[in-house]
Amino acid sequence: MDGYITKQHAIPVKRYCQTMNLKENPALIAEYRKIHSREESWPIIREGIREVGILEMEIYLLGSRLFMIVETPLDFQWEEAMARLAHLPRQQEWEEVVARFQECAPGSTSAEKWKPMERIFYLYE
Numbered sequence: 105m106d107g108y109i110t111k112q113h114a115i116p117v118k119r120y121c122q123t124m125n126l127k128e129n130p131a132l133i134a135e136y137r138k139i140h141s142r143e144e145s146w147p148i149i150r151e152g153i154r155e156v157g158i159l160e161m162e163i164y165l166l167g168s169r170l171f172m173i174v175e176t177p178l179d180f181q182w183e184e185a186m187a188r189l190a191h192l193p194r195q196q197e198w199e200e201v202v203a204r205f206q207e208c209a210p211g212s213t214s215a216e217k218w219k220p221m222e223r224i225f226y227l228y229e
Contacts, residue, residue: 108162110160111159111160111175113159113160113175115177115178116177116178117159117175117176117177117178118175118176118177118178118180119173119174119175119176120172120173120174120176120182120220121171121172121173121174121220121221121223122171122172122174122218122219122220122221123169123170123171123172123218123219123221124169124170124172124206124207124208124217124218124219125168125169125170125206125207126165126168126169126170126205126206126207127168127205127206127207128168132204132205133165133168133205135205136202136205137165139201139202140163146194146198148193148194149194149195149198152189152192152193152194152195153189155188155192156185156186156188156189156192157176157177157180157185158174158175158176158180158185159175159176159177160173160174160175161173161174161175171221172218183215186213186214186215187215189214189215190213190214190215195214199212199213199214199217203217
């Protein structure tokens with residue numbers, strides 16, 4: 105395993121970690137992976153994520169479990185940003201597209217689908 109290079113930001117950042125399950129279907133999981141690729145992900149969705157103040161977002165996959173890391177400025181307000189994101193152009197359409205892969209209630213927003221994780225350990229520096 106080689107690891108992943110992380111971005112360096114010019115300002116201090118905070119991190120949010122969240123999780124969600126995909127449906128247990130290898131074909132759907134493969135398609136979900138594909139629509140999140142550089143070539144197929146929607147530029148307008150990436151632009152909207154940045155527009156609400158998110159500096160970096162990464163999604164990792166293990167089996168049908170997703171893990172997302174979001175880095176933001178220290179003054180970022182999660183609930184306010186997610187409310188803005190939900191109303192940006194094509195965001196609801198994107199949520200409907202990806203919902204068919206995800207274990208979630210119909211019509212859920214991104215903020216309703218992803219569940220925050222509790223940090224239980226770091227190197228205590």
